[in-house]
Amino acid sequence: MRLMSVVALLLLMLTGCAKHPLYTQESYVFGTRVEVSIYGEPEARARRVTAQILRDFDQMHHSLHAWEPGTLERMNGIFALSPSKAAIAPGMIPIIRDATRYSEQSQGLFNPAIGNLIRLWGFQSDTFKAKLPDPAKIAELVRANPQMHDIVIDGILFHSTNPAVRLDLGGYAKGYALDVAASYLRSQGVKNALINIGGNILALGQHGDRPWRVGIQNPRAPGPIATLELRDGEAIGTSGDYQRYFEVGGKRYCHIIDPRTGWPAQGVQAVTVLVPPSAHAGTLSDVASKPIFIAGSAGWRAAAQRMGVANVMFIDGQGHVELTDSMKQRLRFEPRS
Structure with a gap:
């Protein structure tokens, strides 16, 4: 989901202490804001590779759009x-x-x-x-x-074999794009970058002498509910009921549809997954949060296990936060006002 404002704020804080250049460019692709940040490269080079990434994203958007x-x-x-x-x-x-x-x-x-x-x-x-x-x-x-x-x-x-099939890769394409961008940056020798597609984020290297630090949006309040430091090659993805939704009769209906019922999943505010480095870390971070969200309070741990994801934060419909043991070690929760 869209954590752009949280990430942008954290990057601004880090940039103020930077001794080397941080180049950041934003765009709007896949129906959301996209941000590419590159650390420690000459501006002309950072601008060139970023422009290519955004061209690739635009091409993927048009190619993979279902409508x-x-x-x-x-x-x-x-x-x-x-x-x-x-x-x-x-x-x-x-x-x-x-x-x-x-x-x-x-x-x-x-x-x-x-x-x-x-x-x-x-x-x-x-x-x-x-x-x-x-x-x-x-x-x-x-x-x-x-x-x-x-x-x-x-x-x-x-x-x-079934005329009812209509592909919508909205829960896949952003993560796939992260992996494509990360592969391209590595091929160009860029070692330190942060790619953010509407809150689906992949990190390369570090921000100078410190890891990249990102925020996880509070689903019911402005700002982050927690922050974490991303290690080289890690990806994080969040699915929530707080961006694409509408209300009828006081009930919220979000865009995450349970295929078993045909109705939006209920009883969950947000799911965040953290995926270790691999060639498909971005894709898995985008995909895995959906079945965990749909599985709900009773089934989210089993769904996470099936998807091979160990680091999970699950927030139920009442705002109660549940964490896997490994995720507890990574998150830093923000003080409540």
Whole structure:
């Protein structure tokens, strides 16, 4: 979710003490604010690599957007004509296979194939109305049971065995973009950087002689509920009910849809996961928070274990904070006013 203001404040505090340059540039991609910070590089070089990252993000946004003209929207049109087949863009093959693997690992709680449900609730748009969908239509889409394994890739061709499949990679793309950006920065010899896509954050190296420090948004108050120091290669991701939501009859309905019911997950305010360094740390930090959120108070620990995530902060609907043992060692909670 969007922790940009918290991170920006922390970076400003750190910049004031910096002996070497900190270059930071912001943009708006994936429907959220994006910030790239590079430490200790000449400004011209930092500006050049940052510009390339933002160009890559913009290309990914258009390619992976489920509702605007582009690669994914074209694929969704083919899925709806099942069993029609078409040639697949080569770059989509590893993404589809990777998202399918995560979906199976989560036992279906992470399910990018439910794009039609997301559209029914109106969350495919940056703006949405405070209006409940027809329960009968929700039930119909749940019965259709679109799954990632309904997508078949055969050589250069793809199709779906279920016309109800509509891919929405909103819970995957930001993390994937983090990994792409981190790989590019490493290839350019940049050792110290912080990439923030709406609160999905990946760190490289350090901010001078100290680790990068980021804040985790309090889901019910301005500012951070806690801060932590990110080590080289670590990624952090948060899913919450406090940015994309509407209220009807005093009840909050957020954008995180439970594929089992077709309704927004309830009883959870936020989930934050911290993922150790790997080639896919960003992707996992984006994906894993969703099934943990949907699993709720009774099932979040089991969901975290299935996703292979040890560092978790879970905040229930009443604001009670639960932590895994390893996450307790990493967080510094802010004093309550």
